Every structure is written in C-alpha cells, then in structure tokens.
Amino acid sequence: MSRHQEVRNLDYKDVLDDYDGYCEEEDELSPEDRALMTQGTITVQTALGVEAAKVSVAQIEESLWHYYYDTDKVVEYLIKKFINPPQKTAKPAPNPSTSAAPRVHTAGSSQQPRQDFSHLFKDLPWGNIPKDRETVFIPPLLPRIGLLGGSGSPPKMSKLQQLAAARKKKAEERAAQQKLEQTRTKMTQLSVEEQDRQKENAPSDGPFGKRLKTSESTAEGRKPLTTAEPGRSEPLSQSTPMALENSQHAKAATADSPKPTPEKAQPSAFAQVLFGPPLASPKQKLQDVFPLTYTDLSPSVLEAFSKPSPDDVVYAAQAKAGKKTAATQTKKKGASSLDAVASDVKGLKIEDAPLPKSRNLDVLSEFERSKSKKAASFVVVGHVDAGKSTMMGRLLLDLNVVDQRTVDKLRQEATKIGKSSFALAWILDQRTEERARGVTIDIATNRFETDKTVFTILDAPGHRDFIPNMIAGASQADFAILVIDASTGAFESGLKGQTREHSLLIRSMGVSRVIVAINKLDTVGWSQERFDEIKNQVSGFLSATGFQQKNITFVPVSGLHGDNLVRKSSDPAASWYTGPPLVEELENSEPSARALAKPLRMTISEVFRTPQSPISISGRIDAGSLQAGDPLLIQPSGEKAYVKSLQVDEEPVEWAVAGQNAVLHLTNIDQVHVRVGDIICDPAKPIECLDTFTLKALAFDFLMPMQVDVHRGRLHAAGRIESITALLDKVTGAVVKKKPKIAKPATVARVVVKLNSTVPLEAGQRVVLRSGGETVAAGLLE
Ligand SMILES: Nc1nc2c(ncn2[C@@H]2O[C@H](COP(=O)(O)OP(=O)(O)OP(=O)(O)O)[C@@H](O)[C@H]2O)c(=O)[nH]1
Numbered sequence: 001m002s003r004h005q006e007v008r009n010l011d012y013k014d015v016l017d018d019y020d021g022y023c024e025e026e027d028e029l030s031p032e033d034r035a036l037m038t039q040g041t042i043t044v045q046t047a048l049g050v051e052a053a054k055v056s057v058a059q060i061e062e063s064l065w066h067y068y069y070d071t072d073k074v075v076e077y078l079i080k081k082f083i084n085p086p087q088k089t090a091k092p093a094p095n096p097s098t099s100a101a102p103r104v105h106t107a108g109s110s111q112q113p114r115q116d117f118s119h120l121f122k123d124l125p126w127g128n129i130p131k132d133r134e135t136v137f138i139p140p141l142l143p144r145i146g147l148l149g150g151s152g153s154p155p156k157m158s159k160l161q162q163l164a165a166a167r168k169k170k171a172e173e174r175a176a177q178q179k180l181e182q183t184r185t186k187m188t189q190l191s192v193e194e195q196d197r198q199k200e201n202a203p204s205d206g207p208f209g210k211r212l213k214t215s216e217s218t219a220e221g222r223k224p225l226t227t228a229e230p231g232r233s234e235p236l237s238q239s240t241p242m243a244l245e246n247s248q249h250a251k252a253a254t255a256d257s258p259k260p261t262p263e264k265a266q267p268s269a270f271a272q273v274l275f276g277p278p279l280a281s282p283k284q285k286l287q288d289v290f291p292l293t294y295t296d297l298s299p300s301v302l303e304a305f306s307k308p309s310p311d312d313v314v315y316a317a318q319a320k321a322g323k324k325t326a327a328t329q330t331k332k333k334g335a336s337s338l339d340a341v342a343s344d345v346k347g348l349k350i351e352d353a354p355l356p357k358s359r360n361l362d363v364l365s366e367f368e369r370s371k372s373k374k375a376a377s378f379v380v381v382g383h384v385d386a387g388k389s390t391m392m393g394r395l396l397l398d399l400n401v402v403d404q405r406t407v408d409k410l411r412q413e414a415t416k417i418g419k420s421s422f423a424l425a426w427i428l429d430q431r432t433e434e435r436a437r438g439v440t441i442d443i444a445t446n447r448f449e450t451d452k453t454v455f456t457i458l459d460a461p462g463h464r465d466f467i468p469n470m471i472a473g474a475s476q477a478d479f480a481i482l483v484i485d486a487s488t489g490a491f492e493s494g495l496k497g498q499t500r501e502h503s504l505l506i507r508s509m510g511v512s513r514v515i516v517a518i519n520k521l522d523t524v525g526w527s528q529e530r531f532d533e534i535k536n537q538v539s540g541f542l543s544a545t546g547f548q549q550k551n552i553t554f555v556p557v558s559g560l561h562g563d564n565l566v567r568k569s570s571d572p573a574a575s576w577y578t579g580p581p582l583v584e585e586l587e588n589s590e591p592s593a594r595a596l597a598k599p600l601r602m603t604i605s606e607v608f609r610t611p612q613s614p615i616s617i618s619g620r621i622d623a624g625s626l627q628a629g630d631p632l633l634i635q636p637s638g639e640k641a642y643v644k645s646l647q648v649d650e651e652p653v654e655w656a657v658a659g660q661n662a663v664l665h666l667t668n669i670d671q672v673h674v675r676v677g678d679i680i681c682d683p684a685k686p687i688e689c690l691d692t693f694t695l696k697a698l699a700f701d702f703l704m705p706m707q708v709d710v711h712r713g714r715l716h717a718a719g720r721i722e723s724i725t726a727l728l729d730k731v732t733g734a735v736v737k738k739k740p741k742i743a744k745p746a747t748v749a750r751v752v753v754k755l756n757s758t759v760p761l762e763a764g765q766r767v768v769l770r771s772g773g774e775t776v777a778a779g780l781l782e
Pocket of ligand 1: 382383384385387388389390391421422425438439440460461462463519520521522523557558559560561
C-alpha cells in the first residue's frame with residue numbers, strides 16, 4: 001500500500017481515541033530496567049534492615065525510579081518520608097491580644113466581620129470633616145447626549161412609536177442613497193474636456209473650480225457654506241457617507257428618544273473653546289452633532305477657495321493651447337458610469353507643455369556665416385599631483401577669468417585645512433571631497449577665450465581610481481595637455497604610473513595632438529638638463545604610442561608661479577627657453593575636423609534642472625547640428641524630446657554644431673528616460689542600440705575571453721570578450737594571425753565583445769575596455 005493510501009485509510013477517530021485514552025499505567029520496564037529495579041530493591045531493603053518492613057516494595061520501586069537507581073538517595077528518602085518522618089510541631093496557642101486586634105478582611109473570608117480601620121486615621125484632619133461640609137454625590141442627568149453627556153439609554157417606546165421611528169429611518173436611508181447616486185452621476189461628468197473648457201470661462205475650469213461647481217449643484221444635502229447659522233456652523237458635508245451616517249444617527253436619536261428633552265449642563269470651558277458658546281436657549285436647537293473645528297471655516301477662507309488656484313489657471317491655459325485629451329476621444333455615449341469615471345480620471349492627466357516652434361534654420365549656412373570664434377576643447381591629463389589643476393587655476397587667474405580676490409579667499413580657506421598650496425587647484429576642484437583630499441575626482445570644466453578661440457578646459461583626475469572619469473574627459477577633447485612633474489623622482493614614478501596610461505588612453509580615444517607641459521621646473525632650479533632629459537624620454541614614448549612628432553610640443557612651466565603659461569618666465573634661470581608660452585601653443589593647435597554634415601550625435605555629460613527646464617542636459621556635440629524646436633531621440637530609452645531652448649558657452653543661442661559644448665533645455669520628456677552617458681540623436685537618423693560589437697583594439701594587457709567593462713565617454717556597460725578573431729598589423733591593419741587564443745600587450749587585435757545590455761554604439765566610435773580596475777584595451781568600433 002502506498003503512503004498516500006495508508007494516510008487515506010487512516011481512521012483518525014481511532015488514532016485520536018488512542019491518544020485521548022492516554023494510559024495512566026506505567027509503561028512496561030525493559031529487561032535491563034527490570035534487572036536494575038530488582039537489584040536496587042534488594043540493596044535498599046538490605047540497607048534498611050528491619051525498618052524495611054515499614055515500606056512497601058512499590059514505594060521502594062517508585063523511589064528507585066525517581067532517583068534512577070541511586071540506592072543511597074532512595075534509602076535517605078525512605079527514612080525521611082516513611083520510617084522516621086519529622087514530628088509535626090504543635091500550633092502555638094492563640095494570643096489574646098492578637099485575637100482582639102482587627103483581622104484583615106480577605107476574599108476567602110467573607111463571613112468574617114468587616115474590619116474597621118477608622119481608628120487608624122482618627123488623628124488626621126480629614127477624618128474630622130464636619131457633616132455640613134462633607135461631599136455630596138449628585139448622580140448625572142440621564143440620558144446624556146452629544147459630546148457633553150455621552151450616550152444614555154433612551155426611555156422605552158411604545159410599539160407605535162417604534163414603528164413610526166423605523167419607517168422614518170427607512171425613508172431617510174432611501175433619501176440618502178438617492179443623494180449618493182446623484183453625486184456619483186455628477187462625478188462622472190468630472191473631466192477636463194476641451195469643448196467644455198472652451199465654452200466656459202478659463203478660471204472656473206480648473207479642477208478645483210469644477211469641483212466646487214459640481215458640489216454646489218449636486219450635493220443638495222450640503223448647505224451652501226455661507227448659509228451656516230451665525231455663531232454655529234452646520235455640518236459641512238452631509239452628503240458624504242460619514243456625514244450621512246451622522247445625520248441619520250442624529251435623526252434616529254431624536255426619533256428614538258422623543259421625550260423628555262433633558263436639562264443639560266452648561267458646556268465646559270474646553271468644549272466652548274472647541275465648539276463656540278452655547279445657544280441662548282437649549283430648547284431653541286438641540287445640538288446633537290458637532291462639526292469638526294476645521295470645517296467651521298470663516299467667510300474669508302471660503303472665499304479664497306471659491307476661486308480657482310493659480311495652478312488651476314495655468315493648467316487651464318496649457319490645456320487650451322495643447323492637444324485634446326484622451327478622454328474626449330474615448331468617451332462614448334451610454335458607457336457605464338464606472339467606465340465613464342475611469343476615462344474621466346484618465347482625462348484629468350496634466351497635459352504636456354506645448355511643443356516648441358522650430359525656425360527651420362539652415363544651421364550649417366548660419367554657422368558658415370557666423371563670425372564666431374573657433375571652439376576647442378582640451379583635456380588636461382597626467383600622473384596624480386603633477387600639478388594639472390594648479391596649472392589651469394593659474395591660467396584662469398592670469399587670463400583674468402578668475403580675479404585675485406577669489407584666489408585669496410580660496411587660499412584662506414585652503415590654509416585653514418592645511419592645504420594652502422592647493423588654493424589655485426581649488427578654482428577647478430570645487431567638490432568638498434576633492435578639496436579635503438587634495439585630488440581631482442571628476443572632470444572639471446571651465447572656459448576661457450583668447451583673441452581667436454573659445455577654449456573648454458576638461459581637467460581630468462590623475463588618480464588611477466578615477467580613470468573612467470578621465471576617459472569621459474578624453475572622449476570630448478580635440479587635443480590634450482600632458483602635465484609632467486619635473487621634480488626629482490616624480491617624473492620617473494609618473495612614467496610608470498598614469499603618465500603612460502593616460503597617454504595611451506588619449507591616443508586610443510582619437511586625440512592626435514598633445515602639448516607636454518613639463519611642470520614644477522622651479523623645484524629643480526629651471527634646469528635645462530632636466531627638461532631635456534624628460535623631453536627625450538617622453539618624446540620617444542609618445543611616438544611609440546602613436547603620436548606623430550609634428551603633433552607633440554614641449555613647454556617648460558611652473559604652474560604654481562605662472563611661468564610660461566600666459567607670459568614668458570621672468571626668472572633668469574629660465575631664459576634658455578625661447579619658445580612660446582602654453583597659451584600660444586594652445587592657439588596654434590587646430591581643433592580636429594568637425595563632423596558637421598553627419599547625423600546628430602551628442603553624448604550626455606550631465607543631467608540637471610534649470611530655471612528654463614526641469615530637464616536640462618549638457619555635453620559635447622560629437623557630430624551634426626541642432627536648433628531650438630528640434631525633435632530629439634534619446635538612446636537607449638528610445639524616448640522623444642524637444643529642444644525648448646539651448647545655450648553655448650553660457651549664452652542663449654538658436655543653434656549649435658559639432659565640436660561645441662551645449663546645454664539643451666528639453667521638453668516633453670520624463671526625467672527617467674534621460675541619463676548621463678545616453679546619446680541624443682536625430683529621430684530620422686537614430687543611432688542603433690547593440691549588445692554585441694567588434695572592436696579593433698590596442699591591447700594594454702593580455703586579452704582573452706574575459707569579463708570587461710566597456711567605457712565610451714560617460715557610458716559604462718558590463719560585458720565580456722567573447723572571442724579574439726584576429727591579430728592585426730599595427731600599421732597596415734592586415735590580419736597576421738587568425739583566431740589567436742590571446743592577444744599580448746602592445747598588439748592590435750580584432751575582438752568580439754558581448755554586453756549584458758543594449759547600448760547605443762556605432763562604427764567609428766572609440767571605446768575603452770577595463771578589467772579589475774585596469775585599462776586592458778582601447779580601440780575603434782568596426
Ligand atoms: N613647486 C611647485 N609646486 C606645484 C606646481 N604645480 C603644482 N604644484 C603643487 O603640486 C601639488 C598638486 O597639485 P594639483 O594641481 O592638485 O595636482 P593635480 O595634478 O591636479 O592632482 P590630481 O588632479 O589630483 O591628479 C600642489 O601642492 C601644488 O601646489 C609648480 O609648478 N611648482
């Protein structure tokens with residue numbers, strides 16, 4: 001029989017009977033226990049000797065069982081219990097004085113006379129109150145009603161009275177039900193329909209205005225707020241279920257207890273504060289139901305709420321300008337009231353702002369015609385503490401972008417926390433953590449202009465922990481300043497550290513022009529030897545990384561003192577340098593060619609709120625152009641938005657082109673669809689979202705099928721190198737080996753990467769692969 005059958009065939013009654021009939025008898029002893037018991041009994045009997053006759057075998061056995069065959073304990077117990085039990089002490093004779101004393105009355109001795117303790121309090125003052133001053137207990141008036149009296153039981157009614165009261169109650173319930181139905185029907189008409197809105201006055205169309213109107217016309221039971229009896233307000237919401245219940249209860253109470261009308265005590269001071277002074281004559285109106293205090297509104301308050309709020313006015317105006325609500329299209333005659341309510345609620349949705357108008361400008365022609373300055377972005381890279389931020393701070397000070405007072409203030413603050421040497425760096429490093437730690441954490445942007453060019457500084461962090469942020473900066477740059485610390489030992493350690501990694505990364509990100517600022521030369525007495533030594537080493541290294549000699553320039557500087565930044569150094573020890581200062585080298589750097597005619601691509605660097613829009617974004621336009629009023633597609637969300645307005649270099653403009661850093665104020669989009677790293681594109685020429693791509697990558701480390709993080713600008717995505725399809729020649733790009741198992745550092749390989757999610761990517765984009773906090777490869781999407 002299976003277990004299921006067994007369970008099914010079980011007679012639960014029997015089982016339970018067995019259980020209920022729990023056997024009081026001792027369980028059978030096991031053979032071992034029986035042997036121990038016999039042995040123990042004999043031992044105990046022997047030990048007791050003649051006294052053993054005073055105890056039965058059963059008593060011995062029970063004791064043995066209790067003490068688990070400990071014969072000594074058993075013998076001791078049996079002697080104490082049965083053979084020599086302790087003598088009972090005789091009760092002491094009752095003390096006459098104690099017996100005279102009053103005995104305490106307890107629950108169990110109800111027959112005993114009640115004790116009188118009054119004699120104990122005879123000498124206390126309150127025991128001697130004269131009869132005429134004793135408190136008299138006056139029973140409360142019954143029945144009590146309302147808040148002041150509580151509820152007393154009504155007097156008994158005759159059958160006829162009961163019948164009349166029941167009928168009245170029924171009629172009231174029916175009336176209340178009808179009112180409820182009417183209110184519900186009116187609720188179904190609550191929708192912000194455009195037709196209605198156009199017919200009616202805008203101010204009274206707001207949700208609140210409508211609500212007031214509806215409530216006035218439908219809820220008959222509700223008395224107009226202003227008609228409340230002076231000095232005593234009526235319950236305001238008799239049409240609400242709670243108020244109906246109250247009113248019914250009040251009426252029923254009147255019906256149930258028609259007479260007699262009891263005399264009531266005056267309300268307490270507290271009750272008067274809450275509900276106002278009592279009526280002149282209690283017979284004039286029996287106050288059974290008290291309104292809640294906050295419903296007892298003054299006429300000024302009521303007047304304030306009788307008009308639509310400023311929000312209502314705005315909504316009404318927006319709705320007029322906007323498109324029709326879904327409710328108008330979906331509402332059908334004869335639909336059930338529930339459906340109508342549902343669709344009306346849908347219709348209550350606040351409509352999107354009107355679409356911005358485009359001037360349909362020919363942006364490229366406008367750009368050609370404009371006499372605007374060149375725009376160039378450069379990223380400042382280099383090993384940690386090489387002096388990048390200080391150099392840029394000094395540059396901004398010397399170019400009068402920042403005034404001396406600001407720097408003095410920063411110096412004071414920096415001195416307070418023992419970091420006075422970082423005062424200039426604080427112009428760019430504005431985060432509290434950056435200032436406290438003395439390191440740049442994220443890209444800091446700033447802007448300055450020369451006669452010919454508007455420059456955007458992208459000050460990158462040097463610390464290896466923040467390489468992803470450095471990559472984001474490099475991806476927006478036209479060229480780079482590589483800062484090298486010339487002080488003793490610092491250059492050497494930098495070369496092993498981020499000087500090398502940053503150089504590789506900027507080249508991989510497509511930067512081809514680099515200005516090497518050999519910094520802190522003041523610390524080595526402006527030694528030309530040191531400068532030349534560093535120049536030679538870095539030059540060779542950069543050439544090996546892929547930079548052409550003509551695109552590399554070296555400037556000896558002191559960022560801290562401003563030597564050779566904007567002006568040539570006045571230090572005689574630096575006179576050996578005859579080349580231009582850093583700013584001139586920047587101006588000589590041509591920004592990379594703009595992809596003006598290509599489809600719009602802009603990577604979002606920041607999402608924020610501005611007075612112009614709750615969703616504003618900033619970033620560099622990588623390709624194409626845009627203008628106010630343009631529709632945009634945001635990938636990977638696939639959501640559409642419109643350019644409400646835009647700014648370039650903090651100035652409001654009509655259009656922007658590739659290479660410019662723009663701020664776009666968006667409309668008709670929810671914030672959840674816009675994230676840092678997303679790509680803005682033209683809806684007609686969208687960027688694809690991929691989860692697999694092929695990369696022509698320069699290996700910085702050993703590559704093999706492995707987990708990697710893919711970085712493209714601000715976009716980070718987790719993925720995996722699925723396979724290495726080929727090793728390529730560095731110069732020609734020809735395949736030198738097919739399907740290698742690994743790619744060694746410094747080789748170029750074609751790798752297939754699979755991502756865990758789909759991200760906007762397309763051929764020609766540059767991405768970086770990192771693994772375990774190290775950059776392992778960088779390259780171009782094929
Ligand atoms: N003597 C001297 N000290 C300098 C010079 N430039 C920078 N420093 C000092 O170097 C330290 C680091 O400067 P930062 O500007 O913070 O260096 P950084 O490269 O921006 O640092 P991270 O961004 O955190 O990598 C500060 O104490 C500066 O005062 C210089 O030309 N001469």
